[in-house]
Amino acid sequence: MQLSANWLAQLPLPTVTAATPVSGGDINQAFRLTTAEGPYFLLVQPQTPASFYTHEVAGLHALSQAVNVPDVIGTGTIDGDAYLLLEFLETGTGSQYQLGQAVARVHQVTAPKFGFDQDNLVAKLPKHNQWQSDWTTFYLQQRLDPLVQRAQAHHLWNAHREREYQRVRQAIITENQGRKIVPALLHGDLWAGNYLFTAEGTPTLIDPDTLYGDREFDLAMTTIFGGFDGDFYKGYQDAYPLDTGYADRLPHYQLYYLLAHLNLFGETYGEAVDVTLSRG
Numbered sequence: 230m231q232l233s234a235n236w237l238a239q240l241p242l243p244t245v246t247a248a249t250p251v252s253g254g255d256i257n258q259a260f261r262l263t264t265a266e267g268p269y270f271l272l273v274q275p276q277t278p279a280s281f282y283t284h285e286v287a288g289l290h291a292l293s294q295a296v297n298v299p300d301v302i303g304t305g306t307i308d309g310d311a312y313l314l315l316e317f318l319e320t321g322t323g324s325q326y327q328l329g330q331a332v333a334r335v336h337q338v339t340a341p342k343f344g345f346d347q348d349n350l351v352a353k354l355p356k357h358n359q360w361q362s363d364w365t366t367f368y369l370q371q372r373l374d375p376l377v378q379r380a381q382a383h384h385l386w387n388a389h390r391e392r393e394y395q396r397v398r399q400a401i402i403t404e405n406q407g408r409k410i411v412p413a414l415l416h417g418d419l420w421a422g423n424y425l426f427t428a429e430g431t432p433t434l435i436d437p438d439t440l441y442g443d444r445e446f447d448l449a450m451t452t453i454f455g456g457f458d459g460d461f462y463k464g465y466q467d468a469y470p471l472d473t474g475y476a477d478r479l480p481h482y483q484l485y486y487l488l489a490h491l492n493l494f495g496e497t498y499g500e501a502v503d504v505t506l507s508r509g
Contacts, residue, residue, distance in 0.1 A: 230258050230275055237262075240314060241303040242269060256352060261317060268317035269302060273310055274351075281311040284347040288439030291414055295334040297433040318433060323426030325457065329464025331432040336444040336469060338414035343367040345440040354379070354489055356438070364410045364443050365402055368485075373398070376488040385491055385499070390506065397509035401481050408472070412441040419447050421456020445475055449482030480508040 237245040240262075247263035248271070257272040274281045282304050289298045300316040344360035344367060354376065361367040377394055380386040416423065417438030425433050448465070451457040465471075484505050491498040 230273060232260065232273070236307055236310075239307045240271075240312070242266075242314070257313075270299065270315040270317040272313040272315070274312075275310050277306075277309075277311040279304060279306045279311050281351050282313040284345075284349045284351070284439070285313065285437065287345070287347050288417070288437035291338070291439050292335060292416065292434055292437055295338050295414070296331045297427070297431050298437075299433070299435060318425065319428040320425050321428040321430055323430035323432055324464075325460035326464035327430075328424060328426075328432040328457075329461040329466075330468045331434075332416070332419070332447070332461075333465045333468035335416065335434070336413040336447065340412045340414070340441040343412045343440070343442055344371075349438055352438070353493060356440075358440050364412070365405045367442065368446070369398060369401065372485050373488065376485070376492055379492050380488065383492065385495065390503065393503075393506035393509075397481065397484065397506055400509055404474075404478065404481075410443045413444040413447075415440055415442050415444065415447040417447070419450045420454050424456075443482075444469075445471070445478055446482045446485070448475075449479050450486050452479060453483055453486055480505050484509065 232248045237248060242262070243264050243266055245262050245264055248260045249263070251259050251261050251270075257274060260271040260273070262269040262271050272282070286301055286304055289301055292298050299318055302314040302316065304311075304313045306312070342360040342362050343364050345358035348358050349356040357371050357375075359371065361371070377386065377391075380390075416434055417440050418436065419434075423434065423436045425435060427433055448471075451461070484502070487498055487502045487505055491502050
């Protein structure tokens with residue numbers, strides 16, 4: 230997508246002198262904007278209503294209570310294209326220990342129930358965030374079950390996976406019956422691509438898929454693809470110690486992210502799903 234001078238002139242900014250495409254994930258088109266006031270970061274979704282970015286904006290505002298996030302400068306539509314204009318953050322290096330402490334601060338923000346005010350219906354795997362008083366109900370009915378149903382519809386499921394899934398599903402119900410689970414603010418997609426350190430070394434979270442849920446759900450994502458070292462977990466534990474049995478429950482939360490990847494990328498993730506189901 231090329232952004233015309235007329236399009237850029239409609240942004241709530243001083244004159245934009247350059248719009249340079251940058252990597253912005255597989256959903257948005259992303260640009261670094263150059264202005265007399267300095268750079269900005271722009272996400273665009275062509276021919277899409279402004280509501281496309283409602284959940285992301287709400288998530289950034291929620292996270293900002295406890296951690297550094299990019300400031301939201303503006304959002305709306307221009308010529309039918311949805312846009313989200315953010316502060317541009319120059320990146321540097323920082324402390325994994327401090328990152329762990331920052332995530333712990335996020336998880337100490339709580340709500341009365343599990344869910345979120347907005348659904349996230351813009352991604353390839355839509356997520357319904359209706360409020361629930363019970364975490365197990367939310368996790369099974371609004372996260373795991375829909376992914377299994379989608380995998381079935383796309384011929385990525387079989388009788389063995391179904392048997393194992395039903396066993397794991399019951400195990401989740403059983404293990405959570407004796408737990409006190411607090412509805413914690415979660416980033417929702419906490420992999421290495423969604424945090425950065427500013428030039429000053431400040432831990433910063435980006436691109437949230439926010440909800441209130443079991444904090445162990447957020448941490449499970451950090452264990453799948455790397456990018457978080459022992460200092461991260463030490464920082465987290467020092468700030469907000471985890472409950473006994475945390476490591477034993479991880480596969481039940483890793484399963485969600487692996488099922489998501491099975492749905493997105495196919496049988497490449499089939500073996501990882503099978504191994505995780507067998508551990509559950």
